[in-house]
Amino acid sequence: MKELLAINKYIIRYRGRIVLGFIFVALANYFGMLIPKKIGEALDFVRDTLEKVSQTAKADDLSVALIKFSLIVIAFVLLKGFFMYMMRQTVIVVSRLIEYDLRKDIYAHLQEQNTSFYKKGKTGDIMSRIAEDVSKVRNYLGPGILYAFNLITLFVFTIYAMLLVSPKLTLLTLLPLPFLSLSIYYVSDKIHTHSTIIQKQLSKLTVITQEVYSGIRVVKSHGKEQMFSEYFEAESVNFKTKSLQLARVNALFFPLMILLINLSTLIVLLVGGKYVLDGTVTPGNIVEFIIYVNMLTWPVTSIGWIASIIQEAEASQARINAIMNEQTELPNGSKEVENLKGDIIFDNVNFTYPETGISALKNFNLHIKAGEKVAVLGKTASGKSTIAELILRMYDPNSGKILLDGLDLKEYNFHSIREQMAYVPQEVFLFSDTVLANIAFGVENLDVEEARKYAKSVCIDEEIMKLKDGYDTMVGERGVTLSGGQKQRVSITRALVRNPKFVILDDCLSAVDVETEQNILSYLNEALKDKTAIIITHRVHSLQNFDKIIVIDQGEIVEQGTHEELIELNNGYYAQMLENANEGVASWS
Ligand SMILES: Nc1ncnc2c1ncn2[C@@H]1O[C@H](COP(=O)(O)OP(=O)(O)OP(=O)(O)O)[C@@H](O)[C@H]1O
Ligand SMILES: [Mg+2]
Known part of the structure; x- marks a missing residue:
């Protein structure tokens, strides 16, 4: 225990x-x-x-x-x-x-x-x-x-x-009860083992069903319906067999209990009857005893049950304790930021993901001044998202420092930093709620007009208005399925309505076409006028509007500068990629 x-x-x-x-x-x-x-x-x-x-x-x-x-x-x-x-x-x-x-x-x-x-x-x-x-x-x-x-x-x-x-009669009557308790314990233990097996099998069935239905498009497009039904059938048969085993053990439970109770009643009648003839007890006492025996049996059978409840609780609590004792939280700083400016410096930062040992950023030096709009460009797995994760302090660098407004990121209370930043992750996520609620996430009493203003700046307003209930349309699991590009733009709107000081957009225009992306980027420049913004992308096209373009490869900055500076470079990555893009190779990855 x-x-x-x-x-x-x-x-x-x-x-x-x-x-x-x-x-x-x-x-x-x-x-x-x-x-x-x-x-x-x-x-x-x-x-x-x-x-x-x-x-x-x-x-x-x-x-x-x-x-x-x-x-x-x-x-x-x-x-x-x-x-x-x-x-x-x-x-x-x-x-x-x-x-x-x-x-x-x-x-x-x-x-x-x-x-x-x-x-x-x-x-x-x-x-x-x-x-x-x-x-x-x-x-x-x-x-x-x-x-x-x-x-x-x-x-x-x-x-x-x-x-x-009568002490003697009491002793004799109670004699079968320990056996009752023991055998019930034994049977409930068996029932418990079988139930656990069945539980596991049931959750396996649930997982199979869930996977098949959430991946139904993959299943159907590969023509694998038959294969999955056979698999499901086999696991269902397995479940049936195990359930029948449990039913067999369960069937033992009540007959066993009744047998032992009746044994006690029999003793009361036989022995008690003799005592009545002796005159030591009255017939009324016999009735009294029989009722007592019946009153005791259920609690006695419950001993086995209590024991198994305690065992299960012990195992569950062990799992809860394991989670509660896990401490992966980074130590929080105490400085609250009131007015974030958004000047950020990566000072010789090295970072390796603890789970995989992959070195994602190497000797990384970067200075983004307050109010600058920066584009981060690079192949897949080059370390772009890692930059965002470090700025949001999801992880700490292994060596080197990240300074925000001149102070080490670790000094800040990270809740207060995250509140003033808006981050749109690469994998967008919408809650099963209305479009408006998804946009307003974290902003109280947002009115539709305000939301529309920002939605317009990412070219999504018109599309939302075309939905059945406009901004009140339900999306997600229980509502309309938005396209990948629509989801991305709703997520960006969500970030913008918070009116943050610092914006990080992680490849969140990857699912819209190039023309729309260009449009959005120029609108964004307006919407982000007084904010610091990092826009991560792996699609190469003219990024004239940015104060700085950073090209990274395998965790290192390979070049940085303005659009003009970079196209001047002979054999520069950016210049070359832009050339390829114009010839029809639209993207790096
Ligand atoms: N949570 C993680 N745990 C372990 N390794 C990770 C994790 N996230 C990323 N990595 C690894 O770190 C490297 C850099 O990943 P990162 O996500 O920063 O790349 P990226 O440039 O954003 O790529 P993409 O364009 O595909 O999004 C990759 O090799 C990746 O496998
Ligand atoms: Mg990424």
């Missing part, structure tokens, strides 16, 4: 309610224990009256007394029910509260992690941590703790009541 200790801090937070829950459980079981007692008494009363009183008086006396007994029993049942309700209201509610806290903490922790954490391809894992594992831990906190409380108090009260009647 080592891993579950991590939960204690949450339990302590709600200790008051948990103690209250325990008191309610105890009260519920106390009144529960009184019910069989009263019923036994009633029975003995009937028997005694029948023996003692004359025939005529019997009927009236008995019915009055029996009504009294019934009312008391009903009162006990109601009290028991009330306290059971109260215990659920406390313990189960606490488990939901802790579930909420835990999920919130995991989420907050995940948000803090840097990109390398997410690049390890853990999306599926993270999702199951937040959804499944947290629920398993809740099961331990709610039903787990509740049944354990219940078991303890029920045992104490019921066995106490039984001992008062």
